[in-house]
Amino acid sequence: MTAPVTVLLLVLAGATAATLWYRERARAHAAARLGGLLGVDVQVPVLVDLEAREDLRTFPPRHQVAASSLGVVVAVGARLAALPTEIAVALGCLIGVMAYLAEEYIAERRLARIETQLSDAIDLLVGALRAGSALLAALEASLTESRPPIRPYLQDIVGRIRLGDDPRQVLGDLPLRVPCETFRLFSTALAVHWEVGGSLASTLATVGRTIRDRIELSRRVSGQSIEAHVSVGAVMLIAYLLGYLMWRTDPDRLEAFVKSGVGTELVAGVILLQAVGLIWMSRISRSDS
Numbered sequence: 001m002t003a004p005v006t007v008l009l010l011v012l013a014g015a016t017a018a019t020l021w022y023r024e025r026a027r028a029h030a031a032a033r034l035g036g037l038l039g040v041d042v043q044v045p046v047l048v049d050l051e052a053r054e055d056l057r058t059f060p061p062r063h064q065v066a067a068s069s070l071g072v073v074v075a076v077g078a079r080l081a082a083l084p085t086e087i088a089v090a091l092g093c094l095i096g097v098m099a100y101l102a103e104e105y106i107a108e109r110r111l112a113r114i115e116t117q118l119s120d121a122i123d124l125l126v127g128a129l130r131a132g133s134a135l136l137a138a139l140e141a142s143l144t145e146s147r148p149p150i151r152p153y154l155q156d157i158v159g160r161i162r163l164g165d166d167p168r169q170v171l172g173d174l175p176l177r178v179p180c181e182t183f184r185l186f187s188t189a190l191a192v193h194w195e196v197g198g199s200l201a202s203t204l205a206t207v208g209r210t211i212r213d214r215i216e217l218s219r220r221v222s223g224q225s226i227e228a229h230v231s232v233g234a235v236m237l238i239a240y241l242l243g244y245l246m247w248r249t250d251p252d253r254l255e256a257f258v259k260s261g262v263g264t265e266l267v268a269g270v271i272l273l274q275a276v277g278l279i280w281m282s283r284i285s286r287s288d289s
Contacts (some may be wrong), residue, residue: 071096090271225285
């Protein structure tokens, strides 16, 4: 593998590592801001053995390893198809990035759905509490009206409290099962009420409005980023379409160019830059940054 391609691969690896670090840093700052608003520590410790509770898995289910494995399979397949090593590796990176972003998009849509269900469940809780119901009875009422995917998690909360588990431990398990700021806010509000008491209906009403505002903001950001995503997809499609037309016009000359040293480096570099561009576009269009 030539030096320019090696440098591009190192740049891609560094950009990926920086993206992951920034993502974790943003989550830590969000948790710190939430703790400052509520006056409590929202870094919930692991209070139960999550691996021992296989009946209730973490939501949403992630398949990041499968997405990365697809890139490796494509790279190996492209190399077996007699493509140069640099181009095969670049194609594997591009397909792996596309598969990873597709898996992330599906997970975000599932998370948006369960957040919407959480806001609806909070509205039911507030109505039941203002009607004079106890907290556990209000939770059972919201459980009755809930639907998957949030229903198993509410059922787990009600069932474990009914069986005598510590409510703070049960509520501390919820944001570990659904790693999202809205569920952390909801569980923290309930845990604080269980600890110190107070008017829970008004607190949950504020939490519900906050969650709905967050969902609305996420939808607006997603709607505004569609145009940019379509533009990036169109540019990538045009590039491959032009390559196909050039190959149809003079296949021998194009194949000779691709198999030459300079041509291999240029093609591999373009493909790697497309992968970097996809990651960059995905990061700047996220609403939780």
